[in-house]
Amino acid sequence: MGAGRHREFDEQQALEAAMRCFWTNSYSGTSMAALTTAMGIGKPSLYAAYGNKDALFLRALGHYAACYAQPHLKELEQAGAPLRDRVRRFLTSVARMTCDPSLPGGCFIAETTGESGGDRLPAQISATVAAMNAQTKARIACAFAHDFEVGDLPKGTGPEALASYLLTIQFGLAAMGRCGVAADDLGEAIELAVAPL
Structure with missing residues (x-):
């Protein structure tokens, strides 16, 4: 692309398409050909706008x-x-998002977390998704700080333990959504999950 030329595609729209492609097929199951087809751009445009597959995947994770x-x-x-x-x-x-039929199903971060063991993902992607999960857990724990201070958490439970519990439940809901379970069918499970609180 020459100096001063603008890109002839919508980068955010293409990133959304790439994210959905990765979300549907996983990092290892997504080829560059599948990405360029989903994004509606050629390989040179993809590389110029996003870098390589790893860089695009990281951008897609951030977008998600x-x-x-x-x-x-x-x-x-x-x-x-x-x-x-x-x-x-x-x-x-x-549950509503992970079961939304207009989306690939499940949770892109949960899917990537499941793929991060062993050598299925590049180290940088595994480290990034681990950091995302740690940040999410910390943000959830922070949301319970006041509840802990005033004694509203279950006896013997701290904000970090409750955050781990919710992250585990969240990933379970995502797995059910990936399997095609409807959000309405997860209501009883959600009620059981909140019952101890």
Whole structure:
């Protein structure tokens, strides 16, 4: 691409398409040909705009986190709302998104986490998804700091333990969504998950 020329495609739209391609097929199951087809661009344009496959995957993960994962956390951060209600809204939000038929199903971060063991992913991608999970866990724990201070958490449970619990439940909901379970069918599981709170 010459100096001063603008790209002839919408980079955000192409990134969304790449994210959905990776989300559907995983890092290892996605070829460059599949990416260029999904994004509607040629390899030279892909490399010029995003770098190599690893760099594009990392951009896609970041896009997913910002647009699809982070909004759920706002449900936990509603000041003044009872703990059980906030957790129920969070898990319901997760279930709706992971079961949304207009999306690939499940959770892109959960899928990548499952793929990160062994040598299935480049080390930088494994480290990035581990850091994302640690940041999410820390943000969830932070949302429970006030509940802990006022004694609203279950006896013997700290914010970090509750954050681990919710991250585990979230990944379980994502797995069910990936299998095609409808969000409405996860309501009882969500109620069981919030019952101890």
